[in-house]
Amino acid sequence: MGGFALPQLLRAEQAAGIERSHKAVIMIYLTGGPPHQDMVDLKPNAPAEIRGEFDPIHTNVPGIEISEHMPRVAAMMDKFALIRSVVGSEGRHSSFQCVTGRKFTPQPQGGWPEIGSVLSKLHGPVDPSVPPAIDLSMHMEHLPYNLPGSGFLGSAHSPFKPTGDSLQNMVLKDVSLDRLADRSQLLASFDLYRRRIEAELAAGKSDKLTERALGILTSSKLVEALDLSREDSKIRERYGTDDPNVLPYSSKGYQAHMSKFLAARRLVEAGARCVTVAFADFDWHGSNFAHGKKVIPLLDQGLAALVSDLHERGLDRDVSVVVWGEFGRTPKINDNAGRDHWSKVMFAMLAGGGMKTGQVIGATNHYAEEATTRPIHVHDVFATLYHKLGINLPSTTVPDLTGRPQYVADVQRPIDELV
Numbered sequence: 001m002g003g004f005a006l007p008q009l010l011r012a013e014q015a016a017g018i019e020r021s022h023k024a025v026i027m028i029y030l031t032g033g034p035p036h037q038d039m040v041d042l043k044p045n046a047p048a049e050i051r052g053e054f055d056p057i058h059t060n061v062p063g064i065e066i067s068e069h070m071p072r073v074a075a076m077m078d079k080f081a082l083i084r085s086v087v088g089s090e091g092r093h094s095s096f097q098c099v100t101g102r103k104f105t106p107q108p109q110g111g112w113p114e115i116g117s118v119l120s121k122l123h124g125p126v127d128p129s130v131p132p133a134i135d136l137s138m139h140m141e142h143l144p145y146n147l148p149g150s151g152f153l154g155s156a157h158s159p160f161k162p163t164g165d166s167l168q169n170m171v172l173k174d175v176s177l178d179r180l181a182d183r184s185q186l187l188a189s190f191d192l193y194r195r196r197i198e199a200e201l202a203a204g205k206s207d208k209l210t211e212r213a214l215g216i217l218t219s220s221k222l223v224e225a226l227d228l229s230r231e232d233s234k235i236r237e238r239y240g241t242d243d244p245n246v247l248p249y250s251s252k253g254y255q256a257h258m259s260k261f262l263a264a265r266r267l268v269e270a271g272a273r274c275v276t277v278a279f280a281d282f283d284w285h286g287s288n289f290a291h292g293k294k295v296i297p298l299l300d301q302g303l304a305a306l307v308s309d310l311h312e313r314g315l316d317r318d319v320s321v322v323v324w325g326e327f328g329r330t331p332k333i334n335d336n337a338g339r340d341h342w343s344k345v346m347f348a349m350l351a352g353g354g355m356k357t358g359q360v361i362g363a364t365n366h367y368a369e370e371a372t373t374r375p376i377h378v379h380d381v382f383a384t385l386y387h388k389l390g391i392n393l394p395s396t397t398v399p400d401l402t403g404r405p406q407y408v409a410d411v412q413r414p415i416d417e418l419v
Contacts, residue, residue: 022126023318023389024268025115025353027276028261028303029098029137030325031145031254032283035339036347037331037368038292039067041084050331050367053289061358069296072304073349078358079307079316081418083348085362085371088378089327091343093283094144098326099276100151101382101409108400110152115382116274117150118408119389120157121398127271129221131160134267136260137278138163140253147276152400159276162226225270228259236262239305246280246294254281256295261302265309268319273389282325286336307351320353320388322381331367344370348381353388355418379410387414 035052037043042056042065056065059077066074066082073080090097096104099114113121116133125132135147150157224230240258247254256279264275279302280295303323310316328346329339345364351357362374383393386409393412397405 022268022271022273023320023353024273024275025119025320025322025385025389026264026268026306027099027115027274028299028321028323029095029276029278030280030282030299030323031095031140031142031278032093032281032325033327033329033341033346034282034325035284035288035292035329036084036345036364037329038288038339039070039296040082040347040349041364041368042067043331043366043368046331046367049333052333054292064360067296069293070300072300076304076308079311079351081350081355081357081359081361083350083361083376083381083415084345084364085373085375086324086346086348086378086381087344087371087375089343089346091327091341092144093142093341094148094326095146095278096144096148096326097378098324099147101379108152108402108404108406110154110401111148113151113153113157113398114147114149114159114276115385116159116276117153117157118398119273120150121153122391122396122408123273125271126273127221130225130267130271131222132273133157133159134272134275135159135161136163136257136263136267136275137161138253138255138257140278142252145253145278152406153398159274162222221270225266226263228262228266231262231266235309238308240298240301243294243298246298247291249281256280256298258298258302258305261306262309265306265313265315268315269313282329284329284338285334285340286338288329288333288338290337303349303351310352316352317354318352320355320385321351322348322385323350324348324381328368331369348376350381350384350418353385355384355388359417361415361417376415377411380413380415383409383411384414384418387419 038052038054043051044056055068057068057074058065059074061077064077090104092104100112102112120132140146147159228236239262242258243256244250246256260277264277267275279299284291307321310319328342330342334340362376363372364370365372386393391408393409396408398408400406
């Protein structure tokens with residue numbers, strides 16, 4: 001067992017104070033570009049070809065209205081902050097900006113890393129048996145929707161994806177006798193090592209961190225966090241039932257998995273620093289309102305359950321939630337009852353993280369075409385998330401492939417209204 005360095009890594013983590021505060025972020029990525037004027041920025045006085053079929057409803061915060069298909073969020077709007085004036089979208093059908101906070105071009109060699117990979121590089125795992133960054137998204141047919149990964153930080157900081165090959169690595173499947181023998185030999189080595197450590201502990205020659213390091217090697221913490229059957233049935237019911245056929249094209253990876261919201265909460269509790277969920281799809285060039293009547297209420301239920309859960313468990317100070325897509329939708333409804341791509345303005349919803357909630361930041365004009373007050377850039381949202389994760393923006397960098405230090409965000413100041 002020569003070269004076993006995990007106890008030393010744990011001591012360094014403890015000395016650095018990483019265990020004192022477990023900050024985390026849950027990102028809900030609404031693939032395809034959600035229609036802001038049908039969800040959070042309705043314009044009931046606009047002409048019919050712009051205002052659409054949905055009506056606004058009051059929320060529990062006086063003066064704030066959102067879609068009639070989001071009643072659960074409306075009833076707890078005091079726990080959300082809504083930005084109606086997000087700008088800076090490149091209009092690219094991709095998760096890239098949403099998970100990196102950067103423009104697609106130019107990029108340093110290797111590419112910009114997503115936020116979970118940055119957290120992995122800066123802080124490593126909270127618990128070495130739980131990956132710092134986890135991607136719960138299904139594989140999506142439009143490849144740019146799938147998360148871009150760790151970029152120049154390298155594969156060591158890639159998000160763990162339990163819905164793909166990584167899940168198969170967590171179970172015994174098609175195990176040959178030779179492979180089983182190898183595993184048995186490895187376990188025998190661990191057993192010998194454990195007995196030696198136990199003897200050292202008994203003799204006072206070792207320490208608890210060494211003992212913990214050995215326990216990590218066979219930990220089931222990640223698997224248990226993903227096992228939703230361990231959750232109270234009443235909590236599971238609150239999150240709703242998965243709808244794998246919510247859209248006609250759901251089989252291509254665009255499914256409404258309500259359970260992913262619950263899994264995200266369980267994973268940050270277990271030690272993940274960043275969990276990303278891609279929910280359904282919002283690229284509705286046709287049947288915008290028919291699709292919206294199905295998808296938006298499910299999103300409403302999942303978000304309300306998640307944020308309520310975080311507050312009830314005392315996680316709302318440390319876990320930030322951000323909900324958004326890559327751009328907005330056209331104010332004018334097309335001939336197919338759909339809305340097309342619109343990069344001039346979009347929205348973001350934030351919760352938790354100790355942020356100042358119960359407010360709307362920014363506004364658009366009477367047709368929801370562009371920001372008229374307080375434009376908030378995509379990179380401003382990222383600066384806020386990093387700030388709430390306890391990162392000192394002006395002094396924190398990560399090295400790119402050339403060794404050049406790169407700031408974690410394009411701007412070093414969070415959104416004042418949220419902090």
